[in-house]
Amino acid sequence: MKRRLTLHFPREAVHQPITYRLAVDFDIAAKILRAQIAPNQSGTMVVELSGDIDELEAAEVWLESQGLALNRAPGEIRIDAERCVDCGICTAICPSGALRCEAPAWRLQFEADRCLVCEQCIPSCPLDAIALVLDQP
Known part of the structure; x- marks a missing residue:
């Protein structure tokens, strides 16, 4: 099973070997x-964790016990094809390359499996064609 998480490191946790411990212990x-982490400063890292469901849950509990705050992707990004004019503004913002416009068609392409659900593309769209669709309980 896979999970995407955003890990927020407080200053005290930046020097911990988090990914090593996840591999060895879990x-x-x-x-x-x-990742945006600097020595002696707080940091943020977006990770995709893969493993057994029980081990993933145990690892999340451990990460929180180490002082890290976790954000789970709350849903998925959707593009309204009727509103989108393929301007490409969102492609410049997308950190994962999930949004692309390529020659010769110059049509917006969205690869949902690459999307980090960071939501940076949403405010960049001048036509409000990009939205976060929340998971239903």
Whole structure:
């Protein structure tokens, strides 16, 4: 099973070998999708964790016990094709490359499996064609 999480590191936790501990202690593979962490400062890291469901849950509990705040992707990004004019503004903002406009068609392409659900594309769209659709309980 896979889960995408945003880990928020307080200053005290920046030096901890988090991904190493996930691999050794929980048999969890941590694919780092984006990271902004500097020594002696707080930081943020978006990761995709892969492993057994029980181990993933145990790993999340452990991460929180280490002082990290976790944000789980609350839903998915959707593009309204009727509103979108393929301007490409959102492609410049997208950190994962999930949004692209390529020659020769110059039509917006969205790869949902690459999307981090960081929501940076939503305010960039001048036509409000991008939205976060929340998971239903």
